[in-house]
Amino acid sequence: MDREVFERRLTAVLAVISSLLLVLAVRLWQIQIVQGEYFLRQAEENRLRVTSVAAPRGLIKDRKGRPLTLNRPAFTVSILTTELRSPERVIPEVARKLGMPASEIYAKLEAAKDRPFEPVRLRRDVPKEAIAALEEDRLDLPGVLVQVEPVRDYLYGSLAVHLLGYLGEINDRDLATLRAQGYEAGELIGKDGVERIYDRYLKGRNGQIQAEVDAQGRPLRVLAKVAPTPGDTVTLGIDLDVQKAAEEALGSRVGAVVAMDPNDGAIVALASHPAFDPNLFATGITTAAWTRLLRDPLQPLLDRATQGGYPTGSVFKIVTATAALELKLVTPDTRFFCPGYYNLGGHIFHDHEAHGNINFLEGIAQSCNVVFWTLARPVGPEQLARYARMYGLAHATGIDLVEESPGIIPDPSWKARVWKQSWYAGDTLNSAVGQGYMLATPIQVARMLAAVANGGHLVTPHLVTEITTPQGRLVRRVAPPPAGEVRISPQTMAVLRAGLAAVVTRGTAASIQIQGLTVAGKTGTAENPHGKPHAWFAGYAPVESPRLVVAALVENVGFGAEFAAPIVQRVLQVAFGISPAPAPHP
Amino acid sequence: MSALAGSPLAPTGPGRFLRNLDGLLLLSTGVLVLFGLVMVYSSTHVSPRPFLYVRSQALHLAVGLVVAGLILTFDYRALASSARVLYVVNLLLLGAVLVIGRTSLGAQRWISLGPLGQFQPSEIAKLVVVITLAKHLTDRPGPYPSVWALLPFLGHITIPMLLIFKQPDLGTAMVYGAILIGMLYAAGARRRDLATLGAVVMVLIPILWRFLKEYQRRRLLAFVHPTLDPLGSGYGIIQSKIAVGSGLAWGKGLFLGTQGVLRFVPEHHTDFIFSVIGEELGFVGAMVLLGLFLLWVYRGLRIAAVARDRFGALAAVGVVSMVAFHVFVNVGMTVGIMPITGIPLPFISYGGSALMTMVWATALLLNIGMRHQRVGMGFDASPAAAHLIRSMRGPERWEE
Numbered sequence: 012m013d014r015e016v017f018e019r020r021l022t023a024v025l026a027v028i029s030s031l032l033l034v035l036a037v038r039l040w041q042i043q044i045v046q047g048e049y050f051l052r053q054a055e056e057n058r059l060r061v062t063s064v065a066a067p068r069g070l071i072k073d074r075k076g077r078p079l080t081l082n083r084p085a086f087t088v089s090i091l092t093t094e095l096r097s098p099e100r101v102i103p104e105v106a107r108k109l110g111m112p113a114s115e116i117y118a119k120l121e122a123a124k125d126r127p128f129e130p131v132r133l134r135r136d137v138p139k140e141a142i143a144a145l146e147e148d149r150l151d152l153p154g155v156l157v158q159v160e161p162v163r164d165y166l167y168g169s170l171a172v173h174l175l176g177y178l179g180e181i182n183d184r185d186l187a188t189l190r191a192q193g194y195e196a197g198e199l200i201g202k203d204g205v206e207r208i209y210d211r212y213l214k215g216r217n218g219q220i221q222a223e224v225d226a227q228g229r230p231l232r233v234l235a236k237v238a239p240t241p242g243d244t245v246t247l248g249i250d251l252d253v254q255k256a257a258e259e260a261l262g263s264r265v266g267a268v269v270a271m272d273p274n275d276g277a278i279v280a281l282a283s284h285p286a287f288d289p290n291l292f293a294t295g296i297t298t299a300a301w302t303r304l305l306r307d308p309l310q311p312l313l314d315r316a317t318q319g320g321y322p323t324g325s326v327f328k329i330v331t332a333t334a335a336l337e338l339k340l341v342t343p344d345t346r347f348f349c350p351g352y353y354n355l356g357g358h359i360f361h362d363h364e365a366h367g368n369i370n371f372l373e374g375i376a377q378s379c380n381v382v383f384w385t386l387a388r389p390v391g392p393e394q395l396a397r398y399a400r401m402y403g404l405a406h407a408t409g410i411d412l413v414e415e416s417p418g419i420i421p422d423p424s425w426k427a428r429v430w431k432q433s434w435y436a437g438d439t440l441n442s443a444v445g446q447g448y449m450l451a452t453p454i455q456v457a458r459m460l461a462a463v464a465n466g467g468h469l470v471t472p473h474l475v476t477e478i479t480t481p482q483g484r485l486v487r488r489v490a491p492p493p494a495g496e497v498r499i500s501p502q503t504m505a506v507l508r509a510g511l512a513a514v515v516t517r518g519t520a521a522s523i524q525i526q527g528l529t530v531a532g533k534t535g536t537a538e539n540p541h542g543k544p545h546a547w548f549a550g551y552a553p554v555e556s557p558r559l560v561v562a563a564l565v566e567n568v569g570f571g572a573e574f575a576a577p578i579v580q581r582v583l584q585v586a587f588g589i590s591p592a593p594a595p596h597p
Numbered sequence: 598m599s600a601l602a603g604s605p606l607a608p609t610g611p612g613r614f615l616r617n618l619d620g621l622l623l624l625s626t627g628v629l630v631l632f633g634l635v636m637v638y639s640s641t642h643v644s645p646r647p648f649l650y651v652r653s654q655a656l657h658l659a660v661g662l663v664v665a666g667l668i669l670t671f672d673y674r675a676l677a678s679s680a681r682v683l684y685v686v687n688l689l690l691l692g693a694v695l696v697i698g699r700t701s702l703g704a705q706r707w708i709s710l711g712p713l714g715q716f717q718p719s720e721i722a723k724l725v726v727v728i729t730l731a732k733h734l735t736d737r738p739g740p741y742p743s744v745w746a747l748l749p750f751l752g753h754i755t756i757p758m759l760l761i762f763k764q765p766d767l768g769t770a771m772v773y774g775a776i777l778i779g780m781l782y783a784a785g786a787r788r789r790d791l792a793t794l795g796a797v798v799m800v801l802i803p804i805l806w807r808f809l810k811e812y813q814r815r816r817l818l819a820f821v822h823p824t825l826d827p828l829g830s831g832y833g834i835i836q837s838k839i840a841v842g843s844g845l846a847w848g849k850g851l852f853l854g855t856q857g858v859l860r861f862v863p864e865h866h867t868d869f870i871f872s873v874i875g876e877e878l879g880f881v882g883a884m885v886l887l888g889l890f891l892l893w894v895y896r897g898l899r900i901a902a903v904a905r906d907r908f909g910a911l912a913a914v915g916v917v918s919m920v921a922f923h924v925f926v927n928v929g930m931t932v933g934i935m936p937i938t939g940i941p942l943p944f945i946s947y948g949g950s951a952l953m954t955m956v957w958a959t960a961l962l963l964n965i966g967m968r969h970q971r972v973g974m975g976f977d978a979s980p981a982a983a984h985l986i987r988s989m990r991g992p993e994r995w996e997e
Contacts, residue, residue, distance in 0.1 A: 050842025
């Protein structure tokens with residue numbers, strides 16, 4: 012083929028391509044210039060909106076299947092920044108209708124400016140009247156979005172709040188790590204308790220709606236919809252009745268109650284007072300309410316049952332008795348004389364009364380300090396600490412709650428390290444009766460009693476027993492293995508049990524006997540620098556085959572027998588279905 | 598090969614070659630790829646990681662440019678002598694996609710290169726087919742007296758085309774048709790025979806359709822009626838037209854578009870990037886872009902006109918046909934005059950394999966252009982394109 016033909020053909024190719032480009036140019040002229048205004052209007056009016064549909068949180072139920080939390084539908088007002096026009100007019104108006112400062116809205120928008128497609132939630136659980144006012148002016152408020160979202164409803168208010176926990180908006184740090192697991196900005200996430208630890212089960216999976224909306228943000232039609240998947244149901248070992256009884260028995264006093272199955276560690280009740288209402292958090296707590304909670308001198312946010320460390324007073328005599336028996340320093344019948352005081356090299360330690368001639372078993376029952384002071388030095392601080400740790404003191408129990416306190420069991424090396432002081436004989440005496448530097452939480456004390464009750468197994472306390480889908484299919488059973496064993500001889504164990512039983516049959520806590528139920532336990536009255544002594548009682552029932560261990564602590568009230576033991580009595584009565592004996596007529 | 602090889606007029610040394618680089622082609626390509634980077638940024642910057650896409654695109658461009666530089670260092674005629682190997686390797690790669698390819702958007706087009714990302718062989722395959730077909734047409738120089746004489750070339754593209762069709766990538770397969778028509782026409786096939794060929798293919802499509810398995814038909818249908826579309830009835834097309842139309846004469850301003858950014862327009866940084874251009878830069882911006890492509894095409898055809906041999910001339914025509922078809926189908930799709938197919942806008946659309954292929958195609962053109970027959974011939978600018986191209990020709994018959 013000759014070059015001339017080729018070049019003519021190239022010219023033809025150029026002509027064809029040029030005319031194709033011309034076709035495009037004409038078409039562009041047509042839609043951009045001729046019909047441009049029409050399409051511009053379409054662009055302004057036609058919006059595609061993708062919103063996520065919050066999944067209802069999984070329910071939390073008690074051991075009998077009674078729900079402790081539900082979800083109720085509520086209105087959430089959000090702003091979609093991509094649809095927001097004339098914010099200088101819209102935002103103050105919305106702020107006024109929602110009764111919140113405009114500055115708060117601006118702050119929320121600013122915080123979310125990296126996520127222009129996600130609605131910025133302004134307020135949850137907006138009252139119907141405010142929604143009505145917003146809907147009336149809907150046309151003047153482009154970009155304002157009203158959605159119905161499930162809101163957590165804690166059916167019993169502050170009941171069990173320290174174990175249930177509460178919700179709060181996910182913070183940026185958590186979001187960075189959790190976004191891959193389906194968490195979204197502005198979403199509520201468990202901040203404490205079961206709500207936090209089991210959040211990934213409770214959360215569910217959010218759904219999505221793709222809708223076409225008009226210029227005023229009114230949905231024209233739904234293009235696609237993915238339904239949310241509700242979260243899994245979490246069943247607790249908690250018994251609602253026992254929990255109520257524990258909180259009522261504690262009443263307005265500051266303290267904590269723990270009730271636990273001594274055989275598997277399932278928590279039956281866990282109360283701490285003062286408490287707060289988690290419903291405050293369910294819709295995002297106001298700054299003022301949050302500040303009030305934080306600044307309250309009684310620290311309602313603190314879970315005294317697992318985070319409060321206290322000297323245990325005479326409850327610790329279980330440890331001292333174990334050490335003395337195991338080291339063969341005493342037998343149940345070893346006799347002591349209690350003149351009401353103990354003389355340590357000229358320094359006098361006073362007991363609460365003079366018990367006179369008394370054997371070791373009665374020493375436990377009557378909680379005679381002189382008996383234990385006498386044994387303290389032969390046992391020695393190291394052995395005391397060793398047995399205390401064997402009972403799980405100074406170790407977090409591993410309960411499924413956050414920020415559990417491990418407590419303190421002092422010994423000479425601890426004192427040298429922390430206080431830079433040497434250990435005195437007086438320290439040993441204090442340690443032997445649960446005074447001095449030691450600190451333990453009610454949950455640790457309950458576990459110590461459980462070990463005595465169940466023959467030496469150091470159970471792992473746990474709130475959750477199983478997790479199921481909303482349809483009831485088992486997802487996970489929670490049964491943590493024991494944390495260890497208390498290695499002591501059966502004889503020692505038998506003496507301890509006899510001593511603890513004697514405490515209730517004829518000892519310091521004889522006042523809490525229950526008709527038809529044998530109870531064993533130990534009182535404690537812990538001197539402390541903050542005022543009156545802390546009152547303790549920890550016990551289990553029935554004595555023959557223990558099914559429940561209960562520990563109660565009341566801060567700064569007085570004797571354990573007087574203030575803590577009746578709480579345990581009440582909890583046991585309810586737990587075992589025994590109606591309280593009618594009050595004797597005067 | 599060349600009659601003038603070794604003569605004083607022939608270029609010697611790399612310096613001569615570089616001086617013969619086509620400046621306008623280089624310029625238009627440079628402006629197009631920079632324009633592309635800006636538009637990729639514009640259509641993806643509203644995100645927690647605004648530079649994610651544009652960084653990846655720039656990285657691919659950098660790699661593409663390095664390889665393009667290498668392409669300029671050897672004589673393009675070396676490609677002609679290794680055409681057979683290229684053809685086989687090409688088929689193996691396309692076959693490999695079917696076996697080990699990664700599925701993306703329901704279509705199997707990717708081969709994973711591990712940490713190096715993904716690789717889309719069907720993009721580079723287009724360029725390889727241009728080269729091998731040019732060699733094939735050089736080996737069978739014609740004349741082509743009837744439609745039967747064209748069948749070997751149809752066969753040449755059918756095998757890779759079917760492999761791509763199976764993936765299924767209808768749009769890319771159509772590009773092969775455009776390449777074949779363009780190159781056959783330039784090679785001297787009669788218009789009548791090309792028309793017959795086209796008609797036969799039109800008839801064959803429904804017959805071929807019957808041989809496809811049900812799921813393959815569904816896939817193809819899903820491709821023609823894109824799954825990107827939640828309504829299933831041209832929603833993407835409508836939204837794209839709204840985006841382009843709302844740009845009016847001057848556009849809403851760079852980075853100020855709403856339709857693409859708001860995700861009305863599906864695939865707004867890849868296949869539908871022209872929607873963003875039309876919306877943000879308006880009719881004027883669109884015309885500038887089309888003008889750049891016209892300049893590119895014109896320089897490409899000029900290189901075809903001055904190529905020193907039939908292989909180079911036909912390869913240049915093939916490259917130009919490929920790019921022009923891409924532009925027409927892609928822009929046509931966003932303005933609603935062409936069906937939706939997965940054809941990217943050359944140099945502009947986000948996508949590393951496509952961008953690199955286009956850069957290498959340009960390098961091939963430059964290579965052909967800088968080794969043209971008569972160094973230093975003057976080609977003054979003139980508005981009359983036909984006259985211009987004729988003015989480029991040399992007096993002698995060109996080797997066949």
